[in-house]
Amino acid sequence: MAERSDGDTGRHSADGERSEGDGDAEVPDDVVEEAERLTRLADEAAVEDAAEAYRDRRDDLVADHDFTARVRDEDDTLVLYPEEWVEDGTVQFDRIDDTDRAVEVSLSGPDHGAEWDAIEERNEAIVDAIEAAHGPDHAANVRAFADFMGNHYLKAVDDATRDEREEFLTEYYPRNAWPSKKQESIVAESVRLATETDLDDVPGA
Structure with a gap:
């Protein structure tokens, strides 16, 4: 995980002007925020497969608005370019008609490391509670579920949605x-147990 310092993480146009909730923006603010979140998660992912999954989700998200995402390494900035500016992965500067159309978000601000640590601590407590109450096979399944939820959604297992x-x-x-055959045969029950575990009822949790 890259070390980051506090900084302005607001949305900016490519000419450096900060934008606050521009309703006419080509890329909505909630899309920019989610693209930033996914970029940070990709940067912090422990395994490359998870990082690639985050980047793919980000790229698909901004592509829905005909934009392309890039990270400018020299100043640690997420940049969203209109797709027509880009060819074979490279920005064609002669195609830039209006720099205000691009969006820049500094990534040199607080990251999600502390949040991930808190989620992992909760997930580990749930795994331990499942093992104590239901045995190691259920616990192994819940550990896999915790890895999935933490790495892909930055969420605890008991906050998982149906999807x-x-x-x-x-x-x-x-x-x-x-999984073993035993673990595979009970995984749906393991997930149910994980989502229904109440740590308030677990001594020491």
Whole structure:
């Protein structure tokens, strides 16, 4: 994880002017914020497959608005360019018609490391509670679920949505968990137990 210092993480046009909630922007503020979040998660991911997944989701998100995302390494800035400015992954400066159309977001601000640590601590407590109450096979499944939720969604397992649970069971688990036959046969129950665990009822949690 790259070390970052505090800084302005606001949205800027390419000429450096800060933009506050411009309703006429080609890329909505919530899309810019999500692109920034996914870029930070990619930077912090422990494994390259997770980092690539974050970048792919970011790229698909901004592509829906006909933009392309790049990180400018020299000043640690996420830049969203109109797709028509880019050819074969390179910005064609002769195509730039209005620099205000591009969006820049500094990444040199507070990151999600502390948040990830808190989520991992909660997930680990849930894994331990599951193992104590239901045994190691359920615990191994919940550990895989915790890895998925923490790395892909920066969320604790007991905050998983229905779609996230389904994605884990149908896509992530078969490809990444390497379960035993016993673990595979009970994984849906393991996920249910994880989402229903109340740490307030677990001594020492």
